[in-house]
Amino acid sequence: MTALDASELSRLLGPWTTGTTTLTDDLVTALVELIDAGLVPAGARLPPQRGLATALLVSRGTVTAAYDALEARGYLATSRGSGSRVRSSRNPLQSHPSGRLFSFTSAPADVVDLSTGSLPASPVAAEVLGRLTDVGAYLSTDGYFPAGLPVLRQAIADRYTRDGLPTRAQQILVTSGAQHATWLAMTALAGSGDLVLTEEPTYRGALEAVRSTGARVEGLPLIGGGLDVDLVRHALARRPQVLFCQTAIHNPTGRSTADGTRIELAEVLNDAGLLTIEDTCSADLTLAGPAVARTLTGLVDPELLLTIGSTSKLFWGGVRIGWIRASETRIHGLVELRKAVDLASSVTDQLLAADLIGRTDVARRQRREMLTDALAATERELCEAFPDWRWHPIDGGSGLWVDTGQDAVALAERAKRVGVKLAAGPSFSTYAGQRTFLRLPVWHEPAMLRDALSTL
Known part of the structure; x- marks a missing residue:
């Protein structure tokens, strides 16, 4: 039986709060959408209430009420000692996504996406693609x-x-x-x-x-x-x-x-x-x-x-x-x-x-120049905004593996609510560990990154 970690479910939920109704109603609506879409598969065991409440920055009572509502609507089956699982009749797709790739969905225009290290097109690519x-x-x-x-x-x-x-x-x-x-x-x-x-x-x-x-x-x-x-x-x-x-x-x-x-x-x-x-x-x-x-x-x-x-x-x-x-x-x-x-x-x-x-050869030179300059600017902004965060010098790539010294899953949840998208460590872990880490891209414009960090 698939068991969802609280951090995985948090990623799948995305920005689930609306501000127009209660947190319980918002959570029920978001979970129903995931189950109906097959993103939370039939038979999946939902996280324990206390763990999910911690990840979503809500009270345990909110999660308990949401689970109770889902059970009343036929979405969940709950048994003592086994937790709550999605009823097999709720979706026919039987998919088993973990949510690890969920950050690759398009972020809304008003969200600053710091969750992916994917780079924009290089100049040589723009030249070739223009023909x-x-x-x-x-x-x-x-x-x-x-x-x-x-x-x-x-x-x-x-x-x-x-x-x-x-x-x-x-x-x-x-x-x-x-x-x-x-x-x-x-x-x-x-x-x-x-x-x-x-x-x-x-x-x-x-x-x-x-x-x-x-x-x-x-x-x-x-x-x-x-x-x-x-x-x-x-x-x-x-x-x-x-x-x-x-x-x-x-x-x-x-x-x-x-x-x-x-x-x-x-x-x-x-x-x-x-x-x-x-x-x-x-x-x-x-x-x-x-x-x-x-x-x-x-x-x-x-x-x-x-x-x-x-x-x-x-x-x-x-x-x-x-x-x-x-x-x-x-x-x-x-x-x-x-x-x-x-x-x-x-x-x-x-x-x-x-x-x-x-x-x-041309593209490699272009990427090295771009990433070298961008990395220096990103590290300056991080040191200014969060002097306690730590990371090892990197040999290459498009991101930093940053130890925030705090619960990065909770930080990512708070960030969602102010329009910033983050990739917390558990999505890169085989056992939902690395909970204090964030993977931050280095290529964003310094002004945009400064605004996002200041918002955090």
């Missing part, structure tokens, strides 16, 4: 290329090769974004009951993908920016099926695994034969040193490693193109799995991506 794409050569085909357009697969392979990782086009599967790639990789490698290891904290989209497979997930703490290799060794005794990691630029912490640790980790993975999915979507967003951060590619047996990449961070999220780099045998299997749910990615997006990837 019409020539699709004439493909109009005589059916438009379906399940593995990706040959020209794009080759462009991605060439980029890996220029970066020092010799790659053939046949080792690339083009997907409709990195989240699609993560879901494909996880679905191909893990199933119900399998154990998936990951970092703690980790990319919330990966947690959503693991959950969709029915697999169990265990987070291993980060030590000095990377996985503790000894903890990985000990975890092998529990017979994990997959490791999901980010050794280049980690999301959400922005830190990179030390070269020696990465080499040691690769040796453990090779010796154990542990299947590994590495997310390298932020590897191009380095702030110093090499233009692209080092990864496990070239260190781990190619039959064990699936590497995920994307155009979203370097160019723009509106170009929905991601990819998986793996052995040719693995790619064949992934293509067949992909065709069952998604025949192919958009031809026009793929042509745009091929053009953009040819300008990778």
